[in-house]
Amino acid sequence: MIGQNIHFPKGFSAWGLSADIKEGHKKDIGILESDPPAMVFGAFTINKFCAAPVVHCKKVLSGSHLVSHLVVNSGNANAVTGDQGIEDVATTVTALKEQFSGAKDILVSSTGVIGRPLPMDKITAGISRINKLKHSELDKDPMGFAESILTTDTTTKSTQEALMLNERWVRTGGVAKGSGMICPNMATMLAYITTDIRLPTSYKDRFQSFVEQSFNSMSVDGDMSTNDTVLLFSNGASGCQYEQLSGEDQLHFDNMLLNQFQSLAKQIVKDGEGATKFITININGAVAESHAKCFGKAIANSPLVKTAFFGNDPNWGRVIAAIGGLEYPLEPEKLDLDYCGLPVLRNGQPVQYNGKEMLEELKKKDVCLDLQLNLGKASWTTWTCDLSYDYVKINAEYHT
Numbered sequence: 001m002i003g004q005n006i007h008f009p010k011g012f013s014a015w016g017l018s019a020d021i022k023e024g025h026k027k028d029i030g031i032l033e034s035d036p037p038a039m040v041f042g043a044f045t046i047n048k049f050c051a052a053p054v055v056h057c058k059k060v061l062s063g064s065h066l067v068s069h070l071v072v073n074s075g076n077a078n079a080v081t082g083d084q085g086i087e088d089v090a091t092t093v094t095a096l097k098e099q100f101s102g103a104k105d106i107l108v109s110s111t112g113v114i115g116r117p118l119p120m121d122k123i124t125a126g127i128s129r130i131n132k133l134k135h136s137e138l139d140k141d142p143m144g145f146a147e148s149i150l151t152t153d154t155t156t157k158s159t160q161e162a163l164m165l166n167e168r169w170v171r172t173g174g175v176a177k178g179s180g181m182i183c184p185n186m187a188t189m190l191a192y193i194t195t196d197i198r199l200p201t202s203y204k205d206r207f208q209s210f211v212e213q214s215f216n217s218m219s220v221d222g223d224m225s226t227n228d229t230v231l232l233f234s235n236g237a238s239g240c241q242y243e244q245l246s247g248e249d250q251l252h253f254d255n256m257l258l259n260q261f262q263s264l265a266k267q268i269v270k271d272g273e274g275a276t277k278f279i280t281i282n283i284n285g286a287v288a289e290s291h292a293k294c295f296g297k298a299i300a301n302s303p304l305v306k307t308a309f310f311g312n313d314p315n316w317g318r319v320i321a322a323i324g325g326l327e328y329p330l331e332p333e334k335l336d337l338d339y340c341g342l343p344v345l346r347n348g349q350p351v352q353y354n355g356k357e358m359l360e361e362l363k364k365k366d367v368c369l370d371l372q373l374n375l376g377k378a379s380w381t382t383w384t385c386d387l388s389y390d391y392v393k394i395n396a397e398y399h400t
Helices: 052-061 082-099 120-133 144-148 201-212 247-270 289-300 303-310 316-324 355-362 389-396
Strands: 012-017 029-044 067-076 105-113 157-165 168-177 190-195 229-234 278-286 336-339 342-346 366-372 378-385
Touching (some): 012 144, 029 144, 029 201, 052 082, 052 105, 067 082, 067 229, 082 105, 157 247, 278 289, 289 366, 303 316, 336 355
Parallel strands (some): 067 105
Antiparallel strands (some): 029 067, 029 229, 336 342
C-alpha cells in the first residue's frame, strides 16, 4: 500500500515525469487514468480570473459525462492567457486522445506562473513520453504523479484508506499540491481524490460539504488563486455501489472520505511557505455556523496573529482585534480564549498564566487556539500556519 496514494483504488493508474516545463528537470506533467471511466465531482476557484483549464473542467462536468483521463502540468498556470489558453487546453485534450486509445472525456489542470502561454511542444511531447513509458519505467515510480503537480511545495501530499463494505474492499486515495496563496475558498491548490465505489449523482451535496469542511477551512496567507481545483473520481471498479449500502455503512464510507479530504488539507497547511507551525483554530459557541467560520477565517488570515505564533508570543490582543470588527454577534464580556489549552481570557477578563509553561507549549510544531463565544451552539474549525521570514523571501523571489 505504501506509495500508491491516488492509484490505490482499483481501476486507477497514474504517472508523472519531466517535460522540462520547469527548470532543473523536475517532474512537471502527470496523467491519471481510470478504467472504467469515472464519474467526477468538482469544485473550483471563485476567482473571476479563473484559468483556461478550470473553464474546460466546468464545461465537461456540467454534463453527465464519464471521465477516463486527467492531465496536469505544473510550472505554468495557463491563466490570464485569453483565447490562446482555451486553444491550448483543446490541443492538450486532442494530444491525449491521440496517444491513449479509447480515451473518453478528459479533464485538464495547470498550476504555476500566471500570464504565460503554455509551451505546447513540451506538453504534447510529455504526454507522448508518458504513453510510451507508462508500463515500464513509470510504473516503478509510484509517487511520480504526486511529484509532477508540485510548485513551491517542499513535499508531496498523499493519502489512502480502505474499508470493508458488503464483503468488498472499498478504497480511497488522493494527492494534492499547495503551499502558498492558500485561503478559503480553496487556495493555490490542486487536489484529486479517487475511490472505487460507485457513487450516485446525488452525492454532489456531500462532496461540497466535504470541501467546505476541509479545503475551504484552511488558510496560509489570505490569497486566492486562479486555478484551484478539487476533483473526486468514482469508477465503481470495486463492484460496490453506495446506494446499496446500509445507512450505517454509508456513514462509515462518508467518514473515511471526509478524513481523506481533511488529511490532504492539513498536509497543505503544514507545508505552507516558510511555515514552522500548524495552527488549529476552534471556534465554539457561535450563533450560527457561518458566523463561526468567519471568526475562524479572520483569525487565520491576520498577519499579526500569525507572526505572533511564529514568535511564540501568546499575544491574545491580536486575536481580539481580528474578530472585533466583524459584523456578527459578539459580546466581549462572555468571551473565553485558550492558547494551547491554557486560559488567557475568561468572561472577557485576562487570566494570569505561567509564562514558562506557555512558552514551551507555543514552541511545539502543532499548536491550537480555542475561542468560546458563549452565545450559541455552532462551531467550526479552521487550520492555518504561522507567518515567518521565509514566507517573504520565498514570494519575493518567485517570479510572476
